[in-house]
Amino acid sequence: MSATVRIPTPLRSATQGASTVEVEGATVGEVLKNLDAAYPGIGERLLDDQGQIRRFVNIFVDEEDVRFASGLDTRVPEGATVSIIPAVAGG
Amino acid sequence: MSHLQGLRCRECGHGTDLAAVHVCEHCFGPLEVAYDYEALAAAVSRERIAAGPASLWRYAPFLPVLAGPHPPARVDLGAGFTPLVPAPRLGAALGLDDLWLKNDTMNPSYSFKDRVVSVALSVARQLGFTTAACASTGNLANSVAAHAAAAGMDAYVFVPADLEEAKIVASGVYGPKVVAIKGTYDDVNRLCAEVAGEYGWAFVNVNVRPYYAEGSKTIGFEIAEQLGWRLPDHVVAPMASGAMLVKIDKAFSELVQTGLVAQQPWRISGAQASGCAPIAAAFKDGSGDVRPVRPDTVAKSLAIGNPADGYYALDAVRRTGGWMEDVADHEILAGMRLLASTEGVFAETAGGVTVACLQRAVQAGLVERGERTVAVISGNGLKTVEALAGELGPTYTITGRLDEFEQALASEE
Numbered sequence: 001m002s003a004t005v006r007i008p009t010p011l012r013s014a015t016q017g018a019s020t021v022e023v024e025g026a027t028v029g030e031v032l033k034n035l036d037a038a039y040p041g042i043g044e045r046l047l048d049d050q051g052q053i054r055r056f057v058n059i060f061v062d063e064e065d066v067r068f069a070s071g072l073d074t075r076v077p078e079g080a081t082v083s084i085i086p087a088v089a090g091g
Numbered sequence: 092m093s094h095l096q097g098l099r100c101r102e103c104g105h106g107t108d109l110a111a112v113h114v115c116e117h118c119f120g121p122l123e124v125a126y127d128y129e130a131l132a133a134a135v136s137r138e139r140i141a142a143g144p145a146s147l148w149r150y151a152p153f154l155p156v157l158a159g160p161h162p163p164a165r166v167d168l169g170a171g172f173t174p175l176v177p178a179p180r181l182g183a184a185l186g187l188d189d190l191w192l193k194n195d196t197m198n199p200s201y202s203f204k205d206r207v208v209s210v211a212l213s214v215a216r217q218l219g220f221t222t223a224a225c226a227s228t229g230n231l232a233n234s235v236a237a238h239a240a241a242a243g244m245d246a247y248v249f250v251p252a253d254l255e256e257a258k259i260v261a262s263g264v265y266g267p268k269v270v271a272i273k274g275t276y277d278d279v280n281r282l283c284a285e286v287a288g289e290y291g292w293a294f295v296n297v298n299v300r301p302y303y304a305e306g307s308k309t310i311g312f313e314i315a316e317q318l319g320w321r322l323p324d325h326v327v328a329p330m331a332s333g334a335m336l337v338k339i340d341k342a343f344s345e346l347v348q349t350g351l352v353a354q355q356p357w358r359i360s361g362a363q364a365s366g367c368a369p370i371a372a373a374f375k376d377g378s379g380d381v382r383p384v385r386p387d388t389v390a391k392s393l394a395i396g397n398p399a400d401g402y403y404a405l406d407a408v409r410r411t412g413g414w415m416e417d418v419a420d421h422e423i424l425a426g427m428r429l430l431a432s433t434e435g436v437f438a439e440t441a442g443g444v445t446v447a448c449l450q451r452a453v454q455a456g457l458v459e460r461g462e463r464t465v466a467v468i469s470g471n472g473l474k475t476v477e478a479l480a481g482e483l484g485p486t487y488t489i490t491g492r493l494d495e496f497e498q499a500l501a502s503e504e
Contacts, residue, residue, distance in 0.1 A: 006285070008114075008285075008288055009287075009288035010115075010116050010119065013116065019289075045116075045117065046119065054118065054119055056102070056120050056399070058281070058397065065277075065383060065397070067382065068385075083281075085281055085284045086113070086119055087121070
């Protein structure tokens, strides 16, 4: 299973400037684990000490916010796009 | 300016330079402007503030005014220093003896957003940006479009496609590109977070958000100054992202810290619509876990299902002993009518939310009768006339004949 991960600007220092990267994984948790293996240090910026998604990080599988699905256990279908998006203030 | 120390992460405390960044590169937490309060305290006085302009810029030392290569031309339509008025008739209706309204309907584009936009675009120009942008539930789009027009900046405003007509028209008239998204504000936000990374635009609530957010402090500064340099006992504010409430609380802390007001306890409370109440829900269930919701409420300006400042709003309300309430659509409309018919202030739906939540809280015994309470009325009712249009037609429709008028009056008895 391979997914395209969209990397937000604040994390691109970890991906040598790449805005998208291809990563294996059947769930969001696996994708993030493999992302961290490929780009060491990126994981701790997205996950807290308990291994949960940090409260100011939003992760989407295609159009779905994973907090409306199963969080880190949310399935990532073949060819899906996983987007990492910082929280934004109101308007 | 010497009072500014840089940006600091609210989560991990990591510092960074003043620039167009909003996310901590270490932990992804939100960045906030950091000040040197000793230098600030030495530079400000009640007299100097009173001698300043009748706008939010009288509090310039407390705002991020950047020094830099670009001329320090403020983007200023005169936002702020709006009336703080006693509300005895609304107070009597609610059972409160010392109720006040902070009337932010009286801003250049008719909502409190002019405060944050004036600050954000002043910084944006200083940083060399020529295009302004925002993700908005309507009021912010109106304000960004207006201020960008006056500053000669290009503007792109992104809004949900189902907004009230007035909010679309009152953005478009200033000449920006209005991008309507078929989805909720949270969908708009998501797109803008991605667009902001790709285009060199000043997104007021994305990449220049740390500066933008500071503008809301001026609501708190003004309340204290207008009360004769005293803090109120209690402030009730509407919550969408929760940022405004958090910044009013911060303003009171800064006034105490710089010696402009005497220390006294204050409470801050938050109001949401039941159709989009993720922060109030977290408060009420005691979990402290702000879970996103899919909004469905007449109060579109508050329809943010994934509120970025929800955690900080919870912290402020809990720390000060305030409360959070949420009210149904019919209560919101009744709140708008109660406010207008008792005090002559026509607020948009968010004002109805604030008034109706205050009413609920009084009934629940959460507000003391004599507590000096300020309700923040954040936007003008003409922006959301659809909300009431169905229930407020003419009382009588007649021809211009006196006997018909007399008949109509008689029918009342």
